[in-house]
Amino acid sequence: MRWTQSLIPTMKETPSDAEIPSHQLMLRAGLIRQLMAGAYTYLPLGWRAVQKAAAIIRQEMDRAAAVEIHMPALQPIELFERTGRVEAFGSVLMKFEVSRGDRRVSLALGPTHEEVVTDLISRHISSYRQLPLTVYQIQTKFRNEERPRFGVLRTSEFLMKDAYSFGSSLEQLNVTYQAMYDAYCRIFQRCGLNYIPVEAESGPIGGDASHEFMIPAENGEDRIVYCRQSGYAANLERAETGRTTPSLQAAAEAAPLQMVDTPKVGSIDAVCGLLKCAPSQMIKTLIYLADEQPVAVLVRGDHEANEGKIRRVLGVQNLELADEATIQRVTGAPVGFAGPVGLGGRMIADHDVPQVANAITGANSADQHYIGVNVGRDYQLETTYDLRNATAGDPCPKSGEPMELVHGIEVGHVFKLGTKYSESLGAMFLDEHETRHPLIMGCYGIGVNRIVAGLAETCHDDKGLIWPISIAPFEVLVIPLKTDDPELMQVAEKIYDELVKQGVDTLFDDRPARPGVKFNDADLIGIPYRMVIGGKGLQEGLIEIKGRTDEFPQKVPLDSAVKTVVDLVAQAHAELRK
RNA sequence: CGGGAUGUAGCGCAGCCUGGUAGCGCGCUUGACUGGGGGUCAAGAGGUCGCAAGUUCAAAUCUUGUCAUCCCGACCA
Known part of the structure; x- marks a missing residue:
């Protein structure tokens, strides 16, 4: 892609509405623009990053034997009435009426798809022989956030990968759940995210087991306790503490009541x-x-x-x-x-x-x-319990070491649903004894744009973004320093063509701008590798290659430059797959 | 939905208290010089001062209402 043919509106100054790093940097690097509170346009660079995350998710879902489908965002309100979630969602559910001839039809924009998918499966699965089955989609979800905030981290419209598994037994559910859990770890690993799987409360959706995948980040909305020793991590509402019942006798030096x-x-x-x-x-x-x-x-x-x-x-x-x-x-x-x-x-x-x-x-x-x-004297207790939310410093239930309180951005959530939806929507199957049972479900979500926002939030320096190669909008940025020097441009064009031919995602900064402008924009948008073709180096037959976080560039002979970069890119990818 | 703040050019801001010519920096356009980390000079374009009503001879400025955005809280399967 040539810079002059794209839309990459970088900004030197930070818009005053943006407070957290991901929001500021995504605006400044020209990834997104705000339409209104809680709704953002993804510009070319931002959309490419989102698409890269989506591609990784697809690969890992397919690998875990989930099959992709696409369900409507428009849903009849009646489905939500049958599961009682009109009330459960409350104002979060975006519902409205439209006229069809002389009728009024009540619709909702899907905040999630349990109802739709369960309804679908109930019509097509009737035997245990057809199970297990896992379907997924990547689609825009709508939730009327009472207060959208944190830029792109909490919006009313967002891209979500949601998968739903259907099984005939708890064993099947457990196998699928584990497969999804493992797939999630691979996905976040490949996205270059620092993540923590935490035990979570499954909430009003029901079910008995649930994990959230959190990116530790200061501006995260969720709070979790985490033990470095044992790796135990849990949502604050869910976290156990390793505390025990203390003495229930009054201390000797007790003051008078x-x-x-x-x-x-x-x-x-x-x-x-x-x-x-x-x-x-x-x-x-x-x-x-x-x-x-x-x-x-x-x-x-x-x-x-x-x-x-x-x-x-x-x-x-x-x-x-x-x-x-x-x-x-x-x-x-x-x-x-x-x-x-x-x-x-x-x-x-x-x-x-x-x-x-x-x-x-x-x-x-x-x-x-x-x-x-004082206890024992003024009031009596037979024993004590763990009745409160965990806090920083509480002993870990596994290791007994003090736990830390970390803020996190939730990027994924897997949980075992059980039969809540299959029962209310009549999704049944026949077992080998011809007995009808409700399907046993699991559901598994990933906030696709939260992957991108979470990276922007956590991977940057004072100059700009630092993308992992797997999510970076482009892998390599080629910068000719003098666009009006035909000889230099010819070399740059050739390198660009060669990289594209070799399948490297390359951005070509063909703007007739001063070097300083190009270097600063390069740092800002955070492309992992930068190739600079300048007059001085070219005289010696050298061009420069620099990783985004390297302090100094390496000078490479012209004829081996492309190969060097291709190798670096391949290496970086390999690093993330380990 | 409660509390707080802000709306003036694409972005960042001043002007408002004390009413009287619409301003600055960056960006943008044209030209010249320049050319390895946001360069210099010159000439330009761009604003119903969020919107509405009111007070006044006169409102960006004062009053009331309203809308929008941001922050804190409530909420967030």
Whole structure:
């Protein structure tokens, strides 16, 4: 591709709307342009990068025996009604009506395709002999983000690879799941991404096992805990901690229990402000309704209760924070003044709670708190549980080493769906005994443009982007320094032709611009290899080859230059496939 | 949806407080010089100051409304 024939609007200055590196650099390097909040046009360089990621995904999907199809983005709302996801998606689902003759038809733009694919398969699969089957597509998804942000990382319209597996047994599901998991590792590896597979909550979609693939990045929206020792990594909502039950006896030096007035001061922050203490000195007492029964849950003041863990400990289906009336009835005080001292009914505590010596808690009486609260003396616990979100420094459940808190960009998600959709949409098969069962499904997503944005976010220096060769819009950038020197241009053209002939993706900077402009743009757009043909070097029969991150170029004789670059490109590719 | 900020040329910004000629840098066009890390000189093009209403002899500037974008939060199968 010749630069002058393409559309590569690089910018020297950073648009003020862009805050995070990926957004700034993708704009400045001429990869994308914004149409509106949450919707971007991909310009030639950006689109090429996306296409390269898509090609790798296709190869690995095919290798994992998934077959590509293409489903409509337009979907009848009725399908979502049958699975109850109109409510589940809420405003995220883009729905609208169109008229067809005298009828009104309700449609949605697909946020994902479980319904469509399950409906499709239900019509064509009827026997266990046809299973397992995995289909996938690469397609634009639509989700009405209430607040699109982070540039191209969180948009209302985005490219997603979504695969769906159908099996006749859990064993089949597990085999497919593992195949997809492995394929994902290969895909991200080949894309040159630093990624962490993490254990994840499967969310309202249902199912029992799930992994997210995260790119560690400061600006990532998701938070995960990670142990370098054991490699354990998990989504914050899901993460176990290696903590155990501590002593439940009061310490010898325990201060006396004392009631203090805290008028109208009900929140943790407010109490801390008034009593000049840290949230970690407080015990937070949350009143939940667990299957309609009130339960008090104790966590340290600076911790976040984890409802999934609480639900599992209590062994209940429904769990919600109690309403004001219930809190008043259970604690005898308004919201904000609950505490474990003298509180009747069921009570469970997090492991860290008894370790708070001389704690501050609500006094179960309006406008009053206790100070000097100690376990074993002022309130009793039989045992403790893991009831809160993990935080940085918590011991790893595998190694016991302290875990780090990392932010991450979710680029992939695999999970075992089970029969949620096959049941609600009637996707059944007959087994060898002629018994009907719902198909057992898995689903597997990759944010294709997030691969590109994630690389832009994490691979750059102060001069610009640094693409891995597999995703780079071009592999080699050829720069003739004097476009009005026919002799020099002839050499440059020949090198360009030769590279193209050898199948190297080459960009030819034929702009009649000054060298400085070309060098700076070259660094900005981050093409892995740069060949410079200049007057001085040419006199000696040399041209320069420089990797994007090399400090200095190597000078290579004209006749071996193409081969040198071709080898470098091949090597770089090989490196990513290891 | 709550809180905050910003809308002036393609991009970055000044002007607004204190109403009276639309400005700067980069980019763009033409020409000359220049020619290995965003060069110099000269001459140009480009703006209903987000939109609407109001106050005023007069509004980029003051008032009200509205729209858009960005940030924090809520939300995000």
